[in-house]
Amino acid sequence: MQVPLNQTHPDKPALVEDARSYTYAELDDLINQVAKGLLAGKSDLEEERIAFLMPASLGYVAMLHGIWRAGGIAVPLNTASAPPELEHCLTSTGVTRLVAGDDHLDVIRPLCDQNAVTLLSLAACLSEEDRLLPTFSEDRRALIVFTSGTTSKPKGVVTTHKAVAAQITALVDAWEWQSSDVIPLFLPLHHVHGIINVLSCALWSGATVHLMPKLDVPQLCTNVAAGTFNVFMAVPTIYVKLIDYLTALNPEEAKAITHGFGEMRLNVSGSAACPVEVFESWQALTKQVLLERYGMTEIGMALSNPYRGERRAGCVGLPMPGVTVQLFDDQDQPITEHPAPGEIRIKGNTVFLEYWNNPEATASSFKDGWFCTGDVAVLEDGYYRIMGRSSIDIIKSGGYKLSALEIEGKLLAHPGIAEVAVLGIEDRTWGEAVAAAVVLRPAQQLTLAALKAWCDGRLSAYKIPKRLVVMDSLPRNAMGKVMKPKLKESL
Ligand code: MCA
Ligand code: AMP
Numbered sequence: 001m002q003v004p005l006n007q008t009h010p011d012k013p014a015l016v017e018d019a020r021s022y023t024y025a026e027l028d029d030l031i032n033q034v035a036k037g038l039l040a041g042k043s044d045l046e047e048e049r050i051a052f053l054m055p056a057s058l059g060y061v062a063m064l065h066g067i068w069r070a071g072g073i074a075v076p077l078n079t080a081s082a083p084p085e086l087e088h089c090l091t092s093t094g095v096t097r098l099v100a101g102d103d104h105l106d107v108i109r110p111l112c113d114q115n116a117v118t119l120l121s122l123a124a125c126l127s128e129e130d131r132l133l134p135t136f137s138e139d140r141r142a143l144i145v146f147t148s149g150t151t152s153k154p155k156g157v158v159t160t161h162k163a164v165a166a167q168i169t170a171l172v173d174a175w176e177w178q179s180s181d182v183i184p185l186f187l188p189l190h191h192v193h194g195i196i197n198v199l200s201c202a203l204w205s206g207a208t209v210h211l212m213p214k215l216d217v218p219q220l221c222t223n224v225a226a227g228t229f230n231v232f233m234a235v236p237t238i239y240v241k242l243i244d245y246l247t248a249l250n251p252e253e254a255k256a257i258t259h260g261f262g263e264m265r266l267n268v269s270g271s272a273a274c275p276v277e278v279f280e281s282w283q284a285l286t287k288q289v290l291l292e293r294y295g296m297t298e299i300g301m302a303l304s305n306p307y308r309g310e311r312r313a314g315c316v317g318l319p320m321p322g323v324t325v326q327l328f329d330d331q332d333q334p335i336t337e338h339p340a341p342g343e344i345r346i347k348g349n350t351v352f353l354e355y356w357n358n359p360e361a362t363a364s365s366f367k368d369g370w371f372c373t374g375d376v377a378v379l380e381d382g383y384y385r386i387m388g389r390s391s392i393d394i395i396k397s398g399g400y401k402l403s404a405l406e407i408e409g410k411l412l413a414h415p416g417i418a419e420v421a422v423l424g425i426e427d428r429t430w431g432e433a434v435a436a437a438v439v440l441r442p443a444q445q446l447t448l449a450a451l452k453a454w455c456d457g458r459l460s461a462y463k464i465p466k467r468l469v470v471m472d473s474l475p476r477n478a479m480g481k482v483m484k485p486k487l488k489e490s491l
Helices: 024-039 058-070 083-092 102-114 161-174 192-205 217-225 236-248 251-263 276-286 359-364 404-411 448-455
Strands: 013-017 020-023 049-053 073-076 097-100 118-121 141-147 155-160 182-185 208-211 231-234 266-269 291-296 300-304 323-328 342-348 370-380 383-389 394-397 400-403 417-427 431-440 467-470
Touching: 013 024, 013 058, 020 024, 024 058, 049 058, 049 083, 058 073, 058 192, 083 102, 097 102, 102 118, 141 161, 141 192, 155 161, 161 192, 161 300, 182 192, 182 231, 192 208, 192 231, 192 291, 192 300, 217 236, 217 251, 231 236, 236 251, 236 276, 251 276, 266 276, 291 370, 300 323, 300 342, 323 370, 394 417, 394 431, 400 404, 404 417, 404 431, 404 448, 448 467
Parallel strands: 013 208, 049 073, 049 097, 073 141, 097 118, 182 208, 231 266, 266 291, 431 467
Antiparallel strands: 013 020, 141 155, 291 300, 323 342, 342 370, 370 383, 394 400, 417 431
């Protein structure tokens, strides 16, 4: 069993890239070539970890499904990662082969050489050989996606073919995916939002995906105005960027675009809290009532406002089909009297298998069979509302989950920094923006520009602090541990 590509619409366009479109039959053929090429004479990859470093493209999709068909584990990498972050992904999961897009081959070559990883181009993975592809159980590991945790370095979340299929079918049912759907894909393809919610649901349903290597608001809006898409999924930051773009345009130009959004059958927001003000502005501009949902790399989507029925601003709705949700208090007791805040815990076929090679972290994230999300919610008038996270070490910026500990660890290597506390501060566009409060070593000076330049190449750009506050000392608790200062008033 493997996550299938829709087989009922061979002549329909599956992917549109630049001005070219590729039918399901063409894509299927390319995936088979990749699978056979990767097998290179073997009968089954038997969970070999194969990484790929590519933007949203035909090649990316062929790699993902090619690895799945050949029985390997797909490890999609972040094209915006800094080399030390990529090295962590490769070494922590024992990647043996890496397939890079043309633009990334030279950048990644030294890392592959240092870590005995075979570097390949997509063309080198193709084979037209006549051979059988393996069959295997649905419990086979399929995908490793990295997520930041409070354990400083990102952990590899392992999802089986069964769980990937369960995550897709829950969404296809809940949001009534159709083969007539057309969706733009500009989200990064090393996260569940892009991989499962957009790409995989569409390819499961026989729909068409327009691939954009990155978000290009004017280009996207031109296509929206032309009526190209009927489904749209994005993080709240992107809705803020669209609202700003649309309100700055002259009314005539904006009208065609807002009409294009208004005509769609579905606009979804997720990956971070959608502020009520954004929900309302979007409705006022486009007449679309955003559907907000809640998910996590480890569980796919868990809660969603209904496709048909009331979509409530500031709420994430009800459990997805097949997902069991329970709130627990801080004594690990299920909350039965609502509304009372508690940690969201999840059970269901959509839940991940393990953190790769990290049994301690896996064990500690489950209690009595429930996956503990670390997110706190209340159940109010039948709908869940997220109240925040139990860990202050997690920052959500533009839909990315960042570990303050990971960023602090990097900044402490700066020769001028003696102590550091990294925190997320409220930001209209990013939700939270990364801020660093630092104590400098004697006779040292540091500006934000100098810190940014030093971080370049050491951290992904979106993890680099956007604010810097130099302090004489950082607050400490009674045990002498550095605490997060209250920065808002210092900015
Ligand atoms: C870019 N920048 C950011 C972020 N993205 N800063 C903070 N947070 C970010 N997320 C910075 C860059 O470093 C750069 O800084 C400047 O903004 C412009 O960069 P650019 O790449 O041009 O920005 P952009 O293309 O407009 O990107 C914004 C974005 C992107 C499209 C919102 O961040 C994005 O695609 N976010 C979605 C992430 C996502 O899919 N998350 C899902 C994971 P400078 O100018 O200083 O160089 S969560 C998940 O999967 C779960 C299951 C779920 O629930 O969905
Ligand atoms: P990730 O680990 O990147 O999968 O991010 C998952 C996290 O994003 C969750 O644990 C939540 O903290 C957050 N999240 C996702 N969707 C929402 C939402 N609609 N509202 C609030 N937080 C969300």
